[in-house]
Amino acid sequence: MSDTARTTPSTAADAVLERYEAVIGIEIHCQLRTNSKMFCGCSTAYDGAAPNTHNCPVCLGLPGALPVINRQAVEYVIATGLAISAQIPERTQWERKNYFYPDLPKGYQISQYAIPLAANGLLPIETSAGPFVVEITRAHLEEDTAKLVHGEGSGADRTTLVDFNRSGAPLMEVVTEPTIRTGEQARRYAEELQLLLRAIGVSDADMERGQMRVEANVSLRPRGTEPFGTRVEVKNMNSFRSVERAIAYEIERQGHALDNGEPLVMETRGWDDGRQLTYRMRAKETSDDYRYFPEPDLPPLRVDAGWVAAVRASLPELPSARRARYVALGLGSYDAAVITADPTMLTAFDAISAAESAPAKEVANFVTGAHAKALKAGDANAAGTAGASTPAGIAVLLGAIASGTVTRQVGRELLDRHIADGTQAADLLADAGPSPISDDAALLGHIEAVIAANPRAVADYQAGKPVAGFLTGQVMKATGGAADAARVTTLVRERLDREG
């Protein structure tokens, strides 16, 4: 494979996808935002803590320790299930997944196998090729492993240390059907799931911090055929961009191999973000036998309808519903998506819109523009807006701009002052002086006077020199600033063009 091909993986992948269909399934592990671990009372606030300081007999797997289900974690998975329109079983259970590894203190992971807490969900997404619905097979609840820290040396001289702080933290695994076809769909799915999990408050889902770990199963089959090709599992994708790129890379790599009659092997590959390629981590010659069996230390859990109903009632507005509502308010789908994807923007937008003093589009422009900039300088206030402002005050000022009561320029200054010192919007508007001249006839009077007084400038304009700005300035001066500069510019150009 040439280096040039590597630099533009998605283009190369697109070429492969003319001949082959990609079959992609995504598995996402999310750490849940519970205060305590999945099966014990240890705190989950171990980020940055010294190793092995957030432990007890249960999460260390000591002899005689027993698990107790974290009810909050169960509710978070039910909430996720409801948010993806999944089915919640009336009764669920946990199984033991048995395997040996030093990061797994009990020699088994307590997970869910036969009856996941949520099954058969859907997550609609938007892609550059249009809407797509990701089918979600299941979401289940399990415990995280410890973290291995490898020291120097090799073989018998190599030391590996184990930090059990993460051991037993609650993890939700969300698995899709293998119906994803492109890297972009995979990335958009991961982004949308992150947005959803954050919106319902069940996970911080930060990929770089390992709170959301995305793995992709990728295979190719010739277009028009049914049987699955050889599947490769891709790990170590630490950003949304790497999800898309790693999958595109795999599509290209596998397509190249198939074209050349080279055999593909079942294997786990890692994404190397520096080199922008996947590399073999380990071959999967045989499928692992985890000897799943029902966890005898935990009785089956009844999930009664009342519990599910209570979780459903506590769900906030979901991102998809929010976007639809914003579009209905008059926003474009792009603005609706941008604001929905940003918790500070959506908070400010909802707060300002609630005052019903300004058109939604005006509010959206402000929230995504000047207000977002203002928030970069400091946190939002309790009401969700910048500085000393109030949502109602901002709404009144934006309304004044939209209705032409103040010029856009003056309005912006008033908004800045309102944010800076909290001066009441009504006082600001009163101080701003007379309403701008919004009557074109009145403006044209001023324009005629200015043109008459500046014949030289008119001549320059006709000679192609950029003097419209100068003349606009003169008109603004003549009106004492009480005009919309943009409107004046338009009228001045029209007048000058008639002159010629």
Add this chain to the structure above:
Amino acid sequence: MSPMTPDAADALTELHAHDMAGALRAGIVSARELAAAHLARTHRTDQGLHAWLSIDDERALAEADAADARLSAARAAGPDALAALHPMHGVPVALKDLVSIRGGQATAGSRILEGYIAPYDAHITERLRAAGAVILGKTNMDEFAMGSSTEHSAYGPTANPWDLGRVPGGSSGGSAAAVAAFQTPVSIGTDTGGSIRQPASMCGVTGMRPTYGRVSRYGIVAFASSLDQVGPFGRDARDAAALLHAVAGRDERDSTSAPIAVPDDLISLPAGDDEAAGWLRGKRFGIPAEYFPAGMDAGVDARIREAIAALEAAGAVVEPVSLPHTEYALAAYYIVAPAEASSNLARYDGVRFGHSIRGGSDYLSNYLATRGGGFGPEVKRRIMLGTYALSAGYYDAFYLKALKVRTLIKRDFDLLWEQGFDALVAPTAPSVAFKFGAKTADPVEMYLADACTLPVNMAGLPGITTPCGLSDGLPVGLQFIGAPWSEAALFRAARAYEGVTAGAEWRSMRPHDLAALEDPAVPTPAERAARH
């Protein structure tokens, strides 16, 4: 109180726990004197018995002093405060060496847990401390409770005080032998397939396996999670019942422990024999035909039938019943228990605690060396059986099938409870205590020693064994099996049988080899076993 003479002190070890409770409250004896007397006897007599894996004099005496301080305070506060003390207050107790005590060992009879010091108390340890009981030390057991003779302990076998050339039964053989040999009045064991009832039967003491979920398993080294239950040993029903009362009850840390109240009947069993025997009038007992197989000892069969006749003579109604799926219980048990064990024992990997062999080229070589050297042959056998039963392609044929059989076994019992039986009566073990080495060569022979007990575990039921005479000079146990949560009734039944047989000659007999244990030159059980 004046210091006791050695003989007087030793006489304290002959007391029942319920007698100690009275003497402690009356100020006739102190908890420290009781602890000291039992520690002295244990140190003096354990060479030939090897019932103990650790004895902690310092901790025991400190706990006894604390119990004495609470006694004094209660005595000063008045009769109500004294009455509020648990019957186990100030009473010495021994724990099977799979119960966690903060700062103490818990080997579970295995080399792989050598050097492991538990950093926490088991629920029952907390409960015993709260009750004021005095923990003397830890008793010997088959490795990870897998065995029926205590010969599978990595630390050498325990002998039977009735015949030092014989096993005490197992897996809680140390706890049973220590009670029989007057080293402790009561002790704690666990019963996964009969590991309390079978050794109690063979050592001539009372032992109960409670309903699954009655006692928290938190802090108990697990063998088979769905079958394990903690239970008491005592030299009579009242002592064992009081110990169960102290440790039973819901524990939030064990999701399988039941939120069901512990009956106070357990600490108010009748003291009078006639009153106790009177309970039997009109009670309805089923005699399951399947528990009297063709191959059982004739002497055991005779003692059990005499016991049944005595119950009938005391006014109980006795009817033959059938538990048709009993014959499949052993096979199903040896799928379910090893399957769970194979997973439960995966944590012994040498990474965090206990026996650890390092320095291999990779994880796998360290695991193989640690586990290969740390587990004994019986444990390895069961890990392999269980791993096989859970493997892909075999799960349905073995594990799932065994679970279905388990359901059928439970239903056999349920049908009898629906017919109104108060309990079932059966032998506890098909034979009396056997000689060292008699069954070690053939695992299935050893497994059959639990044939009369393990169906009860499969059904999650309570069962009690009480001595009912001797066969060839060795104790025979009578088993009562009850419906879930019927422990109080089972103790009443055992207490009633004590009352009915209070005058029997065998009741006054003591283990034959108590005197031999006093000999400083007595061979250790390991030495005796080596001769066989």
